[in-house]
Amino acid sequence: MKPKIAKPAKKYPRDSAATKARILDAARTEFAKSGLRGARTASIATRSDANKRMIYEYFGNKEGLFEAVLEDAWRDIREAEQRLHLADLEPVEAMRTLTRFTWDYYVKNPFFIALVNSENLHRAVHLKKIKDRVGEMQSHMIDMIAAILTRGVASGAIRQGIGPTQLAITIAGINYYYLSNRHTGSVVYGYDLMSAEARAKRLAFNIETIDRLLRP
């Protein structure tokens, strides 16, 4: 009765790695936009041109998928940091570079902040399952900062006594907070926190803050 319209040719070949990657991408976007609870598996399936069954095939369930997304995101930022080769820079400049990088990364990859906030809402239960891997990545970063501080103290460019973890948290925090709260901030302050001008001003202020924190 109903004439069967020929379906358009399938877009994607049977390539499990590619399908998995597309699902991961779509999930990252969806989780960032809506959080773990608010994300829809149906939406992820549609966005990824896959189908719901595949999510379960590859990731077990929605939480498994969230964990995968989270680990992937964590690895991505830490690896990008490694590529800065801060060890090759003069200590204070290295810290400025790290500050700039952190800001830029958060700006260009807003999913990172959203994912981390979601995970904190869930008391880090997913991250705990992969704590060995993310813990190691984090250690690398702290070690790198510690080495730079040591160099800076030795050269007299940086004051003594700064804890590398505290510094790392501050560098992340001053960038993260502004961007994480860009929507509420724009409302309560009454101007667009994300205009080019506002962003430039904030980044400059943050670099100044770090400079002064390091200064002997």
Added chain:
Amino acid sequence: MKPKIAKPAKKYPRDSAATKARILDAARTEFAKSGLRGARTASIATRSDANKRMIYEYFGNKEGLFEAVLEDAWRDIREAEQRLHLADLEPVEAMRTLTRFTWDYYVKNPFFIALVNSENLHRAVHLKKIKDRVGEMQSHMIDMIAAILTRGVASGAIRQGIGPTQLAITIAGINYYYLSNRHTGSVVYGYDLMSAEARAKRLAFNIETIDRLLRP
């Protein structure tokens, strides 16, 4: 047939304002724990010794309730700030006091951070509806900080050129970020960020950061 368990005597008199307040309290807790999406109206009704129907009677729907909670939370922190009477303090000490207060408030009222993060996930759509009221509260705070900065610059205790909004954001950020990310942080750094020792260390570091930011 069904054995009737004697219900506990009704705890509360018929007082609509009180019921409304109990619902608001319960909702704050629930939204902070689970976010807007994850919060359950049934759970809020139970926690508040009220009835699901009452939520709709007084707040329209779940989002209306969330808005009420958000406005209440915003008002609470801003009013608590007012009670610090920073104008009566010496400028640098005023900023230290504000920093300490912010830290303590976030520690004692963790719902605030959770609510704000939720609201940012939702791109501040709820806050926008009450932007006039929260905007005004925020202006008061910025004006207050500006006045302190002016006094500090005049006395020579504070350097020139610090924007009050940037400073406010930094004071909030260095405290907020650490506490907002306490769960993921504890996992990736491998120690309890909320131990008394860790907290004391962090607060001291934050005060130092602000001190150095203000110093001429």
Added chain:
Amino acid sequence: MKPKIAKPAKKYPRDSAATKARILDAARTEFAKSGLRGARTASIATRSDANKRMIYEYFGNKEGLFEAVLEDAWRDIREAEQRLHLADLEPVEAMRTLTRFTWDYYVKNPFFIALVNSENLHRAVHLKKIKDRVGEMQSHMIDMIAAILTRGVASGAIRQGIGPTQLAITIAGINYYYLSNRHTGSVVYGYDLMSAEARAKRLAFNIETIDRLLRP
């Protein structure tokens, strides 16, 4: 805390008959607009400047109220018919007058059609409870029509053999159907069935139909 605004003086005195009447009026409107199922007791309470408790006080429950409304409506149309004094008119003219009256009544009191349709959806369970009273009213009307027909046959103005009930149903039907289906009709015929022009045309057609039905 909350300043108590003095309420406006109560609009209505404690007059049970008046309150009851206001509720009945409001209920008629609400039931006509939304049907028995769709009507809201809260809305009826508001419309009548009474309160929900009063509905239960006076009418037992929503269905009791519907029955009261139905009986009231039935009585109203039958009483209005009585006031036409058709017995005083020439037979054919009497039928034309009845046709015109029926049309006008339905036009001016659209709630009647809506209530009757609702009641038929509910298989007349409510009307059954008051069948003695409405049955008697209906008998009066049929008797009156029968008398007119007898007079008309005697005078030669009306053909023999027309059943008064069949005639009554036809007179009602050709008017009722058009008005009951005015919304769907306007959609499927593509013009406003309720424009002054359309209404005049329809009434004329209906009178012609009855004329020809009676004609020897």
Added chain:
Amino acid sequence: MKPKIAKPAKKYPRDSAATKARILDAARTEFAKSGLRGARTASIATRSDANKRMIYEYFGNKEGLFEAVLEDAWRDIREAEQRLHLADLEPVEAMRTLTRFTWDYYVKNPFFIALVNSENLHRAVHLKKIKDRVGEMQSHMIDMIAAILTRGVASGAIRQGIGPTQLAITIAGINYYYLSNRHTGSVVYGYDLMSAEARAKRLAFNIETIDRLLRP
């Protein structure tokens, strides 16, 4: 713990078109019996041996389902009319046939009247969404009646000046009204309007009415 009652073997294969059709059938019955508001999606799901979720999958929501039912019903009666091939009949006989058909259709498919009454209660909002399709069907019918009238006038069997839409409305109305109000009518007239005898009498009266309306 809970004794597992063996479920009856699944009755239907996974055939989305068939499931959709079963839901539509069940919905027609349910809407006819209870109206749009009174119909229960749970009941429709049960009747159709489907699942509530499927209703939403295929029809969006309850109103979408109602629209689908309405369009289907409209199409059905208009298509059945087409199958009468009235154009092949002598004009007056064609009108008698249409009158008989209309009566029979309403008797055999009482859901049609119930649906149309429901839709009028809702001011035709659903029909408006599909007005193009139903409008076209209706035009076909009116054109067909107009053609018959023209033929009848030419042959002298039918008087001049009868509007096809008015005639269509009268044919529908005299049948529809009696059947739509069969419950209230049976109560107020005190006899079963749907007995075989009563039905035969009414149909004959209606044919007579149309005959006389057409007669030159």
Added chain:
DNA sequence: CATGAATGAGAATTCATTCAT
């Protein structure tokens, strides 16, 4: 590997009705 159909357990929301004052 892939797909679309199906499901059941909730979730928010609604509403008639009753209670306490």
Added chain:
DNA sequence: TATGAATGAATTCTCATTCAT
């Protein structure tokens, strides 16, 4: 008589997950 608060039982709708092909 009147009122506003409270309630519990539905009711619509949603969603992660599994099944059949």
